[in-house]
Amino acid sequence: MKRSIEDTSIVFVGAGNLATNLAKALYRKGFRIVQVYSRTPQAAQALARQVEADHTADLSALADDARLYVVALKDDAFVQLLPEMVQGHEASLWVHTAGSLPMDVWQGHAGRYGVFYPMQTFSKQREVDFGEVPFFIEGNTRQDADLLKEIALALSGKVYEVTSEQRKYLHLAAVFANNFTNHMYALAAELLQKHGLPFDSLLPLIDETARKVHGLSPLAAQTGPAVRYDRYVIDKHLQLLADSPGMQMLYKAVSESIHEKSLHKE
Amino acid sequence: MKRSIEDTSIVFVGAGNLATNLAKALYRKGFRIVQVYSRTPQAAQALARQVEADHTADLSALADDARLYVVALKDDAFVQLLPEMVQGHEASLWVHTAGSLPMDVWQGHAGRYGVFYPMQTFSKQREVDFGEVPFFIEGNTRQDADLLKEIALALSGKVYEVTSEQRKYLHLAAVFANNFTNHMYALAAELLQKHGLPFDSLLPLIDETARKVHGLSPLAAQTGPAVRYDRYVIDKHLQLLADSPGMQMLYKAVSESIHEKSLHKE
Numbered sequence: 001m002k003r004s005i006e007d008t009s010i011v012f013v014g015a016g017n018l019a020t021n022l023a024k025a026l027y028r029k030g031f032r033i034v035q036v037y038s039r040t041p042q043a044a045q046a047l048a049r050q051v052e053a054d055h056t057a058d059l060s061a062l063a064d065d066a067r068l069y070v071v072a073l074k075d076d077a078f079v080q081l082l083p084e085m086v087q088g089h090e091a092s093l094w095v096h097t098a099g100s101l102p103m104d105v106w107q108g109h110a111g112r113y114g115v116f117y118p119m120q121t122f123s124k125q126r127e128v129d130f131g132e133v134p135f136f137i138e139g140n141t142r143q144d145a146d147l148l149k150e151i152a153l154a155l156s157g158k159v160y161e162v163t164s165e166q167r168k169y170l171h172l173a174a175v176f177a178n179n180f181t182n183h184m185y186a187l188a189a190e191l192l193q194k195h196g197l198p199f200d201s202l203l204p205l206i207d208e209t210a211r212k213v214h215g216l217s218p219l220a221a222q223t224g225p226a227v228r229y230d231r232y233v234i235d236k237h238l239q240l241l242a243d244s245p246g247m248q249m250l251y252k253a254v255s256e257s258i259h260e261k262s263l264h265k266e
Numbered sequence: 267m268k269r270s271i272e273d274t275s276i277v278f279v280g281a282g283n284l285a286t287n288l289a290k291a292l293y294r295k296g297f298r299i300v301q302v303y304s305r306t307p308q309a310a311q312a313l314a315r316q317v318e319a320d321h322t323a324d325l326s327a328l329a330d331d332a333r334l335y336v337v338a339l340k341d342d343a344f345v346q347l348l349p350e351m352v353q354g355h356e357a358s359l360w361v362h363t364a365g366s367l368p369m370d371v372w373q374g375h376a377g378r379y380g381v382f383y384p385m386q387t388f389s390k391q392r393e394v395d396f397g398e399v400p401f402f403i404e405g406n407t408r409q410d411a412d413l414l415k416e417i418a419l420a421l422s423g424k425v426y427e428v429t430s431e432q433r434k435y436l437h438l439a440a441v442f443a444n445n446f447t448n449h450m451y452a453l454a455a456e457l458l459q460k461h462g463l464p465f466d467s468l469l470p471l472i473d474e475t476a477r478k479v480h481g482l483s484p485l486a487a488q489t490g491p492a493v494r495y496d497r498y499v500i501d502k503h504l505q506l507l508a509d510s511p512g513m514q515m516l517y518k519a520v521s522e523s524i525h526e527k528s529l530h531k532e
Binding site for chain 1: 341342366386387389392428436441442447453454456458460461469472475476478482484485488490491492498516519520526527
């Protein structure tokens with residue numbers, strides 16, 4: 001009898017934001033999370049409790065019998081722990097969840113391996129709706145790539161198979177769209193705070209800015225003084241930033257970049 | 267008998283994105299839009315038709331009898347046309363809708379004046395829900411400030427009275443939160459396009475990035491390699507951008523700014 005995909009038993013190595021969100025989503029879809037590892041016993045336990053799994057803080061005590069091992073650690077911890085974690089489980093399928101690491105980081109360690117990268121920003125406080133999250137999959141064999149795709153499809157309608165090379169650029173694009181965007185919010189918040197204005201008043205603008213690119217390319221949606229490099233407005237803004245040389249420099253650099261891209265629009 | 271606020275008759279000077287959205291919203295709330303001016307007759311007519319108003323492309327033919335004149339022009343056009351438009355209507359209440367212009371730009375021209383600034387990004391294709399848009403109001407008399415507040419409150423629950431000085435920083439913050447954020451999307455889109463990846467796959471991340479700061483300050487929500495200035499990841503990203511010196515420079519500048527702000531977090 002063919003096993004159903006949800007019958008897949010899974011060990012999680014890591015109990016951070018991504019691991020927590022992913023393990024809970026898989027658990028809710030009926031997958032069996034058998035064990036959670038974290039070097040912080042409390043973190044392993046907290047996640048394990050939520051997904052009815054065992055937990056351990058001892059990497060040499062990883063469960064033997066799982067079909068899939070999902071590693072969600074920070075890049076440097078992953079690279080450091082990699083040889084030790086795979087030992088004794090070389091025949092199982094191992095995946096990491098990192099946008100930035102190539103698939104072949106597994107080579108010479110695991111026999112069956114791949115990548116299972118959900119492109120989203122995770123926090124433990126907010127539960128992410130995986131139905132909307134794109135998954136980028138890679139496997140060292142056709143069969144395992146298909147298995148990973150099938151698992152991802154249980155969570156999300158958006159599953160893509162990409163190369164490690166493409167994934168590097170995905171991760172870099174995510175840094176712009178998430179980390180850098182959030183920093184623009186942070187600088188705006190700082191300006192408002194300094195002048196006794198509520199950050200909340202910016203939220204409708206932030207939301208509309210995001211909504212707009214659902215229907216319009218970001219290049220077409222671009223507005224503001226930098227598009228035509230309106231020197232009058234830009235100089236006034238630079239004067240307002242005179243007491244923040246870092247922000248002033250950034251304002252100039254981003255404005256010049258906007259202007260340059262706008263010139264090449266048609 | 268006291269007039270109801272919706273009885274206010276309004277002339278619109280300008281028929282661009284902001285004027286179109288604002289005039290339609292006021293019209294829908296029962297305000298009487300009596301006339302729309304634009305130097306482009308087609309634009310004046312297109313908006314006038316939607317709000318059952320007259321239209322003109324002749325500034326000297328502005329309607330005499332309106333209680334309120336709302337000017338929504340580009341800053342330079344406004345400053346240029348200001349003396350001519352007010353002539354003969356000095357006793358009416360005049361407002362501009364610009365984040366960047368001080369209230370006293372009216373001084374010496376109109377007798378009663380103010381600012382009516384809805385902080386949002388507008389396009390003719392997308393109708394904005396004004397219920398969520400913050401309005402920033404200023405008036406040269408207490409009475410007219412109150413009248414403007416009352417009109418804004420008919421559209422939105424978020425109405426603030428601010429000084430021209432504060433409004434300058436609001437506008438600057440909006441440049442960061444809207445124009446600069448959108449540019450981060452544009453750079454991400456360019457990277458994906460170059461590597462055969464769909465921009466659509468970034469939308470869930472973009473949406474979640476915006477949603478996150480509804481519950482968390484942007485500083486607390488900040489993640490990514492720049493927070494701790496993870497030189498290993500940052501250097502790899504800079505290498506990926508080797509063929510785009512402008513983007514490379516921007517990546518570095520934004521990362522350094524993120525790192526610097528993160529150091530001062532606690």
